[in-house]
Amino acid sequence: MTSASSPQTSTDTTATAPASQPPVTAPPAAEARPVAREHHGHTFTDDFDWLRDKESDEVIAHLQAENAHTDAVTADQEPLRQAIFGEIKAHTVETDLSVPSRRDGWWYFSRTEEGQQYTVQCRVKASDTGDRQADWTPPVIEPGVAVEGEQVILDGNAEAEGQPFFSLGGLAVSRDARLLAYAVDHAGDERFTLRIRDLTTGEELADEIPNVSYGIAFDATGTRVFYTVPDDSWRPYRILAHTLGTSVEQDQLLFQEDDPGMWSGFGLSADRTELLISVGNSEVAETLAMDLPETAEAPLGELRMLVSRDLGLLHGVDPVTLDGQRHYVIVHNKDFTAEDEEHGPAPAPNNMVSLAARETVTDPRFWRTVVGHSETTKVDGAAVTATHLALEVRRETTPRTVVLPLTGLATEHQADPVEPDFGEELYSCELAGAPFESPFLRLAYSSWITPSQVLDFDVASGELHQRRQVEVPGHDPDQYLVERWWAPADSSQMAGAGGRPVAIPLTVIRRRDTEWDGTNPCVVYGYGSYEMSMDPALSVARLSLLDRGVVYVVAHVRGGGELGRGWYDDGKKLAKKNSFTDFVDATRFMAQSGWVDPDRIAAMGGSAGGLLMGGVLNLAPELYRACVAQVPFVDTLTSILDPDLPLSALEWEEWGNPIEDPEVYRYMQEYTPYENVRAVDYPAVAAVTSLHDTRVLYVEPAKWVQQLRRTVTSDQSRALADGGAPIVLKTEMDGGHGGASGRYRAWEDRAWDYAFLLTALGATELL
The missing domain is CATH 3.40.50.1820 (Alpha/Beta hydrolase fold, catalytic domain)
Structure with a gap:
């Protein structure tokens, strides 16, 4: 193989002196202007x-x-x-695809084609037979082979044509699967333009919003889009709702954070009935929530405080319904069960997990412990489905995933966490998706030398289904x-x-x-x-x-x-x-x-x-x-x-x-x-x-x-x-x-x- 200097072999690892190179020309010298x-x-x-x-x-x-x-x-x-x-x-399969992920009545996936720089976002209709295992098992799609009924919803190569740069800052499909919202950056400065596409006709709607930050989402009705705006220092600080067909000037401001040391963002609850607004930095956070209407005519609900920054907590919140009552799973870094008058709550730097009822969520004295603090295991985050709670944890330097059922959560009947078992010592097992209705948790498994795998973990049986292992030729x-x-x-x-x-x-x-x-x-x-x-x-x-x-x-x-x-x-x-x-x-x-x-x-x-x-x-x-x-x-x-x-x-x-x-x-x-x-x-x-x-x-x-x-x-x-x-x-x-x-x-x-x-x-x- 042609190289830039002398050979290096496994039997003689002393580098041979290279042939003399011409002197390096003088580099550019910027003028000193003190x-x-x-x-x-x-x-x-x-x-x-x-x-x-x-x-x-x-x-x-x-x-x-x-x-x-x-x-x-x-x-x-x-x-x-x-x-x-x-x-x-x-070492790269240039014509490849992702494992389909189900969202409502469609399977969404991406294709990459040999010779093309960017991925192509696609979808195909899902089936509803009543067999949850079968209905949530992704279809087998072959690289480079279109399947019957496949639709291209966004081709990154077409979007990048004639542009010096192309990056997506968000992608969302309305619940009725008719509209696509996407945010695109053509400069590389991470200020995106939000656009809406009618997937039934392929036409772009007149709605266009410049200067948005990462993250977009539709409400349940598909008539509103939520987005974030950065300030002049690129800090996401305003969260707005845009009603399709109206001017940007009419967009509803939902939240504005004026503290320059705090970052804002939003997300939907797993069941998509609440909008969660998160504010924080590396030392303190705050979470607010808003109930989302089921009809386009109904107004958005009022913002409610869930966990105030006044508590001084780093935390994350995931809404969940248990026995017909709304609760919140909270991952947080102070132990209020060990609170005393002189010192307040005990530190829990590796985080613990609690459960709070909607009516008392603002008062941590009523939080019930799900997972206590550990000196050797850090809880990094959580996700909920209709039946289970998944926790992302870190133990012995590596990220892992543990799962436990919602039944009996935070009571004496709570089940022990279950962790998928792998054969390697140094590996990563992370959540790659937790669709609310699915019987599977989507996991991403990788190690330093093993090609990554996409796995579906059956939360009921504990069985792992390998959906894909990335092919690395040679x-x-x-x-x-x-x-x-x-x-x-x-x-x-x-x-x-x-x-x-x-x-x-x-x-x-x-x-x-x-x-x-x-x-x-x-x-x-x-x-x-x-x-x-x-x-x-x-x-x-x-x-x-x-x-x-x-x-x-x-x-x-x-x-x-x-x-x-x-x-x-x-x-x-x-x-x-x-x-x-x-x-x-x-x-x-x-x-x-x-x-x-x-x-x-x-x-x-x-x-x-x-x-x-x-x-x-x-x-x-x-x-x-x-x-x-x-x-x-x-x-x-x-x-x-x-x-x-x-x-x-x-x-x-x-x-x-x-x-x-x-x-x-x-x-x-x-x-x-x-x-x-x-x-x-x-x-x-x-x-x-x-x-x-x-x-x-x-x-x-x-x-x-x-x-x-x-x-x-x-x-x-x-x-x-x-x-x-x-x-x-x-x-x-x-x-x-x-x-x-x-x-x-x-x-x-x-x-x-x-x-x-x-x-x-x-x-x-x-x-």
Whole structure:
């Protein structure tokens, strides 16, 4: 196979010195235009703040020059990129479909066709024979073969034609199956336009609502559509109801949240009789409800408080009817059964589950416990059907699903939870759908090396029905090995619960034929923010790393949610540095493991994981040969100090508020990557971003790259394949936070990232 440098084989894992590459041409140098930022007696001079004006022709020209420089510097990697793209393509069934999901009288599914970038949304009529098992068993539909009566309701390829970008922000069908509501983004800035289509004629209705956020839903009558509007900082804050055939100016405002630190959203109850409005952030939430009318003539009900923010709870609410009476299942993080006058309710950081009657739901003294708090298992959420309650839980780092019947719930007759059994140790089993009337729960099962499966769990018998296993041509799971390692957090600024030493969970993935000889290349990946967990899932693209001898490590650092709420709390706000030191300690642990070559380790992370990359490089740049930072949040303090930037006020719950709190300012100033670049050797760095990203602005990596180039002492004059450490910026000019749209473009992006790392590691040939 053609590659960008010398061969790497399983019998000789020492990289052969590549042929000398021509010197790297001088990169674009942005002019220094100092701007002073003063807070809490500290002044920071920012020479490159002018790059944030993306309406400026000068800024666009600079970004284009950076792209041209990056293309030139990495041109020798093009054969490897093509090879990796081909491997991803070869491992992917390009003509494929999803497992049909039933909604009312139809089965809905999506098709992907070879050569097409986007999915096609389809449906086919369902049968009602009276046999619930048969009626809820999805039809067998073949890839590339249309079935009798199949209808295309939305073709993403047609919607994207002639557009630089395409993304859906929501899709909903009216209960009578006649109307489709969908929200589309053609810029990548996550501001969508809501449109309505008549599925009986294919015509678009005159109703069109610009500037909406994610999530749309019809009421039961199909005459109203609910949607959310973002404010100028992209925070969803208004929830409205649009009556079809009327002007947008007449839309009814249902709720408005004026606190800039709170996010709003909505959903329908499982039986679709109530609208639930959720408000909150990472530390407190509020839930309100509205009864939905059954006729178009009847007005919407009044909003009712269910769980007030005054209780200081993080929680989720699911309505359920038991013995003819309305109740609410509440997943929450305080134990009111252990409340006392002096200290109030006891903390339940891993959440517990309670049941509340409609009449007394606002008073937690009347809540009845369904599942108590556990130190080892975290309850992440719930879903209800007509007969059962499903709980999404996390135990030993991995997500699982447990189920119990509604009969006897929160009484002495409550049944024990049942959990589907699987053969692997490190896996993910998550809810993928819980249709209210169905006898099945739809589950998504995956592991690090096993192709994902779609399963229907029979809640009555406990039997699992495999509806689909994703086909990955040419992939043999038995060729790979996954292990859980634990790295000591030697650099931690705090001990764990009870003062115990902290151990960082690592997922270590490699080929079985990898030898324990200390010569293998290694890629360490991390995220570590917002309580998001890096859960088991097979990545087809990752196979291109493993098949070149890379030992791939996921460092589950603090700030994520893998080990419960405490693991998150120990990596946020004034404990954020733990995320960085955990990643460094994990890298050192791997370097000393005897499995990898300490001189052939690379790092990778995106978004808040890009902040992790910037922080880690400032702490211990000598540990890494290369780093890919995807949409990296590296000018953290500047962004959080500006409440007018997208979502900044919401971020105060994650990082603290440096505007009001001098201690938070000082702490963030100590770790924010852009302000802490050191004059020492750094590894090769690729910063990848998108011009229209509203979550992490392109200006952050653009400034960071300039600061790196003028500060670090590493050799930027030689090509990557020649042992140099170039620093490059790659900007997708038509993309958003997730990069360019379309599956082939996504494959190209991942091939680019991996080719950069593999070239640096001298691991370009398949074993």
